[in-house]
Amino acid sequence: MREFTASQTAARYNIDNSLPVNMHENATHTCEQLEKVRAILGNNPLIITSGWRNPALNKAVGGSASSDHATARAVDIRCPKFGTARTIARVLAASDIEFDQLILESPTLPGAWVHIGFRKGTNRRQVLTKFAGDKTYYAGVK
Ligand SMILES: [Zn+2]
Numbered sequence: 445m446r447e448f449t450a451s452q453t454a455a456r457y458n459i460d461n462s463l464p465v466n467m468h469e470n471a472t473h474t475c476e477q478l479e480k481v482r483a484i485l486g487n488n489p490l491i492i493t494s495g496w497r498n499p500a501l502n503k504a505v506g507g508s509a510s511s512d513h514a515t516a517r518a519v520d521i522r523c524p525k526f527g528t529a530r531t532i533a534r535v536l537a538a539s540d541i542e543f544d545q546l547i548l549e550s551p552t553l554p555g556a557w558v559h560i561g562f563r564k565g566t567n568r569r570q571v572l573t574k575f576a577g578d579k580t581y582y583a584g585v586k
Pocket of ligand 1 (some may be wrong): 494
């Protein structure tokens with residue numbers, strides 16, 4: 445939970461990003477799913493570059509108001525000991541993990557990451573790629 449709420453941007457802007465009680469259920473579900481993600485990625489450490497975002501933090505990072513980060517249902521991860529973000533996206537897309545959305549983000553940049561969101565109940569298993577400087581979301585892992 446500490447990793448899920450940690451944020452360099454929150455620290456920089458002195459934003460209290462602690463998790464409200466009404467988000468605990470979603471956050472617990474997300475973190476449970478992340479344990480499965482970590483197992484698939486060879487039990488290597490996951491780096492959560494963005495997890496829970498309260499409204500002030502979500503605004504500060506330019507996140508969409510409807511972002512699943514704002515409901516504790518999504519995380520941005522890297523796992524450099526396992527591989528690149530593109531490799532991670534391919535492996536997770538081919539796994540049986542129940543994700544709602546998996547987005548390979550900025551794959552041409554060294555800081556590329558994978559956004560993954562989980563819903564309780566029906567998950568769409570939607571796989572997308574989003575390049576830096578391009579607003580389009582492309583289907584699949586590009
Ligand atoms: Zn994200």
